[in-house]
Amino acid sequence: MGNNTILIARDEIAAAIKYIGWDRIRAIELGNEADQYPGGLRPPGWSSYDYTAAFLGWTTILTNNLSLPSHKFQAGGFVIDPPSAPMTTVDIVNEGVEGTGAVEVYAQHTYQYSTCDPVRNAIATLPNLINHQNITAYLDLWKPQIAAARSQGHEFVVGEYSSVSCSGKENVTNTFGQALWLADTILYGAALNISRMYLHQGATLVFQSSVQANTPGFSWYDLWYPIPTDRYGSARASPSFVAYLLVTEAVGSSQQSRLALLPPLPELPDLAAYAVWDPAVRAPHDGPARLALLNLAVRNVSSSQDVGVAQVDLSAWTKGGQAKVKRMTAPGLDSTDSDTATWAGQSYTNGTASGKEVIEQLQQGKVAVKGSEAVLVFF
Structure with missing residues (x-):
């Protein structure tokens, strides 16, 4: 959706179905963080109404063209935090995004802190991060979004998250403190009825921000480093890895x-x-x-x-x-x-x-x- 070319989306979906298979595809998301398109990939006035209209149009065409089953798309994927966010799950539900029966699940992204700019970087500290009241107050912002998804009979997931956006922060997100933040965040998210939370794992993007603190390389919040590097040391799991072991045993396997x-x-x-x-x-x-x-x-x-x-x-x-x-x-x-x-x-x-x-x-x-x-x- 970002490049506004539906033919590319069609070909990507067709390739995913062919090479990955429906048994490994839960839903298809059109575009990523569309709330950041205005003023860049879209005109400055591009709004949630425009996103909803595009979603309805694209899902109709793609479903017909590829003979897709109903309810195979993930709606949303927005990243700007409520309540000031220009696009939310509440918005698109109210605007009729359910109109074509294409939605399977709703998603938004969460990053509690950031190194994308100096102002937010200054408060991305371990004491702020490892604070239960801060964690719960932040996730509480998504209660209306979760309720909106559930009101339509669908799950709400956090499609991408970590503690500090723009690839984390050295001596903050690569510490054991990140493990405590993960455990508290995931368990509280579950208590709020967030169905799944997908932890971001990757590298610093060169054009993510012109004033970000990090330079290209792996992210400081990665759960593991697959190869040895001068900056990050040996290939290894991070101290935060153990959080997922606690969460896994806490939730259990009984469903x-x-x-x-x-x-x-x-x-x-x-x-x-x-x-x-x-x-x-x-x-x-x-x-x-x-x-x-x-x-x-x-x-x-x-x-x-x-x-x-x-x-x-x-x-x-x-x-x-x-x-x-x-x-x-x-x-x-x-x-x-x-x-x-x-x-x-x-x-x-x-x-x-x-x-x-x-x-x-x-x-x-x-x-x-x-x-x-x-x-x-x-x-």
């Missing part, structure tokens, strides 16, 4: 899990607690099957290891049964060492587990969570 952010504890303001009910593991009337505790209190490598420690009493949750604990930890929030970022005692520098797995037990019904650390409790 029956239900997740909620629990009310905050006044005495532990930096603790985020996500309860996961999973009837395949534990009857809901007995309580949650799993509990993720994220302690976002700042503990740096140079700090005492006892900084911000939270003691959480879970004896009432076990109901006399046993509970096991897996821990996501590192020497500190600002650590960039993948070898010391661990999940259940194991590091994943090469993408596979290294070291002996450590499964802990509650101590007299309690678990201690250091600052800048997380645990997953299995009941």
Whole structure:
């Protein structure tokens, strides 16, 4: 859609169907971040109404030309944050984007911070990033968009996201702090009924911004670096890799899990607690099957290891049964060492587990969570 040439879109879709196959294609997105087209790829006044009209026209032509099934397109893919965004899911739903029965799913992109310009770069810091209140307040901006998608019987996904746009920030997004940000962001997104979140993995774009902080190369927020480089060091997984291991086990594989952010504890303001009910593991009337505790209190490598420690009493949750604990930890929030970022005692520098797995037990019904650390409790 960006180059305004429907024939290119037709050929790309045909090639995807032929070489990838429908079994691996959930939906097709026309264009990327169309809310940034005005004044560049489109005239300055190009609006959400124009996007909606183009979407309806293009999907009709492409569906007929390629004999596509209904509901095979992803609508939106906008990147500018609400509430000042010029195009949103709410807008295009109200403008009739459902009119041709082409929509399968709605998407928008989220980047909480940025290095695209000096003003935003100045506030893209670890203390700002690893802050539960900041994370929830930011994602709350998308509640109307999620509701709009659900009102049409469709899912809302975050089609692209990370913590800091324009390819992250050195000593911020390549730290263990990014793991904590990912865990809190993904779990809170799930609690808001965001169906999927697709983490951006790639490289700095030369023309992304004329005043961006980064120069061409891999992104500082990448989950892994596939080849050794002078700038990024050896080929390896980043310290943030372990966040996906925590999230995977928290959600589970039953496809029956239900997740909620629990009310905050006044005495532990930096603790985020996500309860996961999973009837395949534990009857809901007995309580949650799993509990993720994220302690976002700042503990740096140079700090005492006892900084911000939270003691959480879970004896009432076990109901006399046993509970096991897996821990996501590192020497500190600002650590960039993948070898010391661990999940259940194991590091994943090469993408596979290294070291002996450590499964802990509650101590007299309690678990201690250091600052800048997380645990997953299995009941």
